[in-house]
Amino acid sequence: MKNTKNNTPSFEQAMQWLLRLQENPSQEQLQQWQQWLQSDPDNGRIFKQCLVLDAKLTHLPPETVSSLLSLLPTKKTSLPQWSKRIAIAASVVVAFIGTSFYMQPSAEVYTTSVGETGSYTLADGSEITLDSDTRLAVYYNDSQRRIELHKGQAIFDVAKQVHRPFLVVVDEITVTVLGTRFNVNRVEDDAIIAVERGKVSVYDPTLGNTLLQAQQGYYSYDDRAVELAATQFAMWQHGQIRFSHTPLNLAIDQLNRYQAKKLQLEQQQLSWLTISGTFQLNDITNTAQLLPKILPVEVVEKHNHWLIQPRK
The missing domain is CATH 3.55.50.30 (Phage tail protein beta-alpha-beta fold)
Structure with missing residues (x-):
């Protein structure tokens, strides 16, 4: 993932989406917007900086900003020189999504200290097992189950819900699954993923989507998919x-x-x-x-x- 390409962001497309989202967007439009965000990491960066700028100009509540930023890439980038029109459009969009589709409940945060592990059952019946020195946040709503892995690693044994996908996010990398057992290891801003059973889809800006099946793994720091022996899954437990x-x-x-x-x-x-x-x-x-x-x-x-x- 270190070699993420530096495409010039499309400000025109960003403005079109900002304006389009004002007009009571449908679920399909919102999904298309998410796909546009994922198609190029620079798209998310434009939106992210819009939200940050809007927060400074209109004193947007911190919890709303946090909810919105959690849906966007987190890579640091310099602030573009934007027109007044973009800032105004962003304000309208934030006002809309801050009170409807994107307003998330407070995150449930799970942590372990050095030398400690912990196992928890989530609201949907999914089970997570945290390794030493790990921190993650859980966001659930009606359309998706989202985990943000801030540090460390964890095993996820996911309860199957066809219409509510389960996402694990490490910076710009997203692992999407409907029901399976897998391990995600955050190393700086990269991820190491290992699947014990089932299938997961890994989105990495460098390569796009990669499908992993049982006994397969992925290293984002060098874009490498590998075959794993059964004994290599979550070796930290041993x-x-x-x-x-x-x-x-x-x-x-x-x-x-x-x-x-x-x-x-x-x-x-x-x-x-x-x-x-x-x-x-x-x-x-x-x-x-x-x-x-x-x-x-x-x-x-x-x-x-x-x-x-x-x-x-």
Whole structure:
């Protein structure tokens, strides 16, 4: 996902949608608007910046802004120079959707601390199991079930509801499912997805939609779909983690979820190293000692962290 293309956004299309949504849009039009947003990440960025600008100009309630932004891509981008007409149109749209289709109830937030896991049953009967140091928010309405994974990873065992899809969102990546069991691992602004049973559709701006079936996975940081052995699903439940050509910084990000004493890179260029293999989550000392044997690095134990340096 790191190579998301930088297409020039279509301000004309954005304005057309802003104006169209004023006139009591139908469910079909709203779905078409969502498809337009997903067709190019820049489309969502235009709308997102409109909402931010509108909030500043009209003091839109924070909860309304939060609900709207939750439906749009979250990549940071510079604020375009927009015309007064766009700002006015955005105000009208926000006034409409703030009181109808998009007004969501307050999120249910689930968290775990370092070294803690947790299992919960949601309102629809779906079950979620959170790994260490994980945070997610649950938004349910009549048309969809939406989970925003802010950090960490979780297993989702989804109750089937044909007319109300279940979505798991990691930044610009969306996993859509009707009923299945799968794992989503957030690593910085990327996602690692593994399916145990059923099927899921993964939307990544780099590749569009990818269908994953049982025993398949997807790594968004290098746009890679893989076949998985049954024993590789949610290995964290058995105290293990497996890396497959994983950039070192992303591997460290995952390992650090389980330890108070963190691994730390001395130089950013070490991130380009990749790591493969299976590691124990409860033995960071062994992992620190193993890294110099498989990578051109040295690991120095400090008072409150392990410092990874280039090998001299």
